Amino acid sequence: MSTTTHPALLLDGVERTHGTGPTAVHALRGVSLAVEPGELVAVMGPSGSGKSTLLNVAGALDAPTGGRVLIDGQELSALGRKQLDRLRRRTMGFVFQDLNLIPSLTALENVSLPLELDGVALRTARAAARAALDKVRIPELADRFPEQLSGGQQQRAAIARALVGDRSLVLADEPTGALDSTTGEAVLRTLRQQCDDGAAGLLVTHESRHAAWADRVIFLRDGVVVDSTGDAATPESLLDRVV
Amino acid sequence: MSIKHSLLALLHEGPMYGAQLRGEFEARTGGTWPLNVGQVYTTLSRLERDGLVAGAGAPDDEGRIAYELTDAGRAELDAWWSVPVGREQTPRNELAIKLALAVTLPGVDVQQIVQTQRTATMTHLRDLTRLKRTADGEDLAWELVLESLVFADEAEIRWLDHVEARIARLDPSQAKASRTAHVASAGSAGVREAVTRR
Ligand SMILES: Nc1ncnc2c1ncn2[C@@H]1O[C@H](COP(=O)(O)OP(=O)(O)O)[C@@H](O)[C@H]1O
Ligand SMILES: [Mg+2]
Numbered sequence: 001m002s003t004t005t006h007p008a009l010l011l012d013g014v015e016r017t018h019g020t021g022p023t024a025v026h027a028l029r030g031v032s033l034a035v036e037p038g039e040l041v042a043v044m045g046p047s048g049s050g051k052s053t054l055l056n057v058a059g060a061l062d063a064p065t066g067g068r069v070l071i072d073g074q075e076l077s078a079l080g081r082k083q084l085d086r087l088r089r090r091t092m093g094f095v096f097q098d099l100n101l102i103p104s105l106t107a108l109e110n111v112s113l114p115l116e117l118d119g120v121a122l123r124t125a126r127a128a129a130r131a132a133l134d135k136v137r138i139p140e141l142a143d144r145f146p147e148q149l150s151g152g153q154q155q156r157a158a159i160a161r162a163l164v165g166d167r168s169l170v171l172a173d174e175p176t177g178a179l180d181s182t183t184g185e186a187v188l189r190t191l192r193q194q195c196d197d198g199a200a201g202l203l204v205t206h207e208s209r210h211a212a213w214a215d216r217v218i219f220l221r222d223g224v225v226v227d228s229t230g231d232a233a234t235p236e237s238l239l240d241r242v243v
Numbered sequence: 244m245s246i247k248h249s250l251l252a253l254l255h256e257g258p259m260y261g262a263q264l265r266g267e268f269e270a271r272t273g274g275t276w277p278l279n280v281g282q283v284y285t286t287l288s289r290l291e292r293d294g295l296v297a298g299a300g301a302p303d304d305e306g307r308i309a310y311e312l313t314d315a316g317r318a319e320l321d322a323w324w325s326v327p328v329g330r331e332q333t334p335r336n337e338l339a340i341k342l343a344l345a346v347t348l349p350g351v352d353v354q355q356i357v358q359t360q361r362t363a364t365m366t367h368l369r370d371l372t373r374l375k376r377t378a379d380g381e382d383l384a385w386e387l388v389l390e391s392l393v394f395a396d397e398a399e400i401r402w403l404d405h406v407e408a409r410i411a412r413l414d415p416s417q418a419k420a421s422r423t424a425h426v427a428s429a430g431s432a433g434v435r436e437a438v439t440r441r
Contacts, residue, residue: 219362
C-alpha cells in the first residue's frame with residue numbers, strides 16, 4: 001500500500017470496556033479493521049456481541065478504552081472536541097434505527113440542516129439536499145413534515161440526511177430495522193451506490209440478505225472478530241454451480 | 244450427502260459393525276435419511292480399500308466384522324469437520340447430518356463448524372447478490388433462479404444462527420468449553436440427550 005493514501009477508517013486493536021471492577025463489560029476486545037474508500041463492510045453477530053459499540057467508536061460517538069481509531073489517517077484521540085464535531089458533520093453520515101428527524105422541519109430542511117450548521121450557504125445546502133432526496137427517490141416529498149411521511153419514507157429521508165454533501169464515511173446501525181423488504185432493499189441500493197461513488201461504509205445488520213450487499217462481512221462474537229468473508233468469486237464460477 | 248464421512252464420524256467413538264453403524268446413524272439423524280445395510284457395507288469396503296478403516300479383530304460368533312478408524316481415516320474425518328459443505332452437492336442434507344453428528348460426538352468444536360459454514364454461505368450469498376445487481380430485469384427466469392439460491396442461502400444462515408443460539412442456551416459453560424479443545428464426554432452426553440430425546 002502506498003504511504004500517501006489512508007484507509008477511510010482504521011481500527012487498530014480497539015477495546016471498549018463499560019464500567020470497572022467485577023461488573024465491567026468488555027464490549028470490544030481488540031478489534032482491528034480497515035475500510036477503504038469505495039468499500040462497504042458489513043458487521044454481523046449475535047445481540048450483545050458489540051456491533052453498536054463498534055459503530056459508535058468508529059463514528060467518534062464513543063471513545064475506545066484501548067487501541068486507536070483513525071479517520072482518513074487522522075488519529076481521533078489527537079483531536080479536540082470542536083475538531084471532532086466538525087469531522088462528524090463534514091465527513092461522516094450516520095443512519096440509526098431511531099431516525100431522529102426533527103418534527104418541525106420539512107424533509108428538505110431536515111436533510112439540509114447538517115450542511116447549514118456547517119456554514120454552507122443556504123442555496124447551496126438546499127440544492128445538495130434536493131440532490132440527496134433525489135438519490136433516495138423521494139424528491140416529491142421534499143416539503144412534507146416527518147409526520148406526513150410513512151415509516152419507509154422517513155427512513156429514506158434519514159438516509160438522505162446521512163449522505164448529503166458527499167460524506168466520505170457512512171455508518172449505519174440496522175438501518176433497515178423497521179422497513180418492509182422492498183424498502184429495505186432500496187436503502188441498501190442507496191448505501192451501495194454511495195460506496196460505489198467512493199465513500200467508505202460500515203453497516204451493522206442481522207439480515208444476511210442485506211449484509212450480502214457489502215464487499216466484506218465480518219463476524220463479531222463477544223467483542224472479538226471471529227471470522228470474515230474472503231474475496232469475491234468470479235461470475236463464471238458461480239454460474240458453473242448454478243447450471 | 245456423505246455416507247462415507249458419517250460412518251467415519253461414528254467410528255470415531257469406537258469399533259462398530261455395519262448394522263450398528265446404520266442404527267446409530269438413523270438414531271442420530273432422527274431417521275430422516277434412512278440407510279440400507281447394503282449401502283453401509285459397500286461404503287465400508289470402499290473405506291477399507293482406501294485405507295481409512297480396518298477390520299478390528301476376528302469376526303464375532305455371528306460372523307460380523309467390526310471396523311475401526313485408521314490414522315488416515317481420522318485425518319479424513321478432521322478434514323470433514325473443518326471444511327464447509329459445498330453448494331454443488333445436495334447441501335442441506337449433508338450439513339444437517341454433519342451438525343447432528345457433531346453435537347452428539349465429544350471433542351467436536353460445533354461452534355467452529357457453524358462459523359466456518361456461515362462464512363462460506365455468506366460469501367456465496369454476497370457473490371449471488373453481486374450477480375443479481377447486474378441483472379437488468381430482462382431475464383426473468385434467470386433472476387428467479389438466482390433468487391431461489393439467495394433464499395436457500397438465507398435460510399441456511401438463519402438455521403445456523405438458530406443452531407448456535409440453541410447450543411449456547413443449552414449450557415453456557417459448555418458452549419465456552421467446546422470453543423477450546425476437547426469437551427468432557429459427560430458434557431456432550433447432555434447435548435446428545437437433549438437432541439435425541441424430543
Ligand atoms: N453504556 C453501556 N454501559 C454498560 N454496558 C454496555 C453499554 N453499552 C453496551 N453495553 C454492553 O456491551 C455489550 C455490547 O453491546 P452492543 O455493542 O450494544 O451490542 P450489539 O449492538 O451487538 O447488540 C453488551 O453486553 C451490552 O450490554
Ligand atoms: Mg446494536
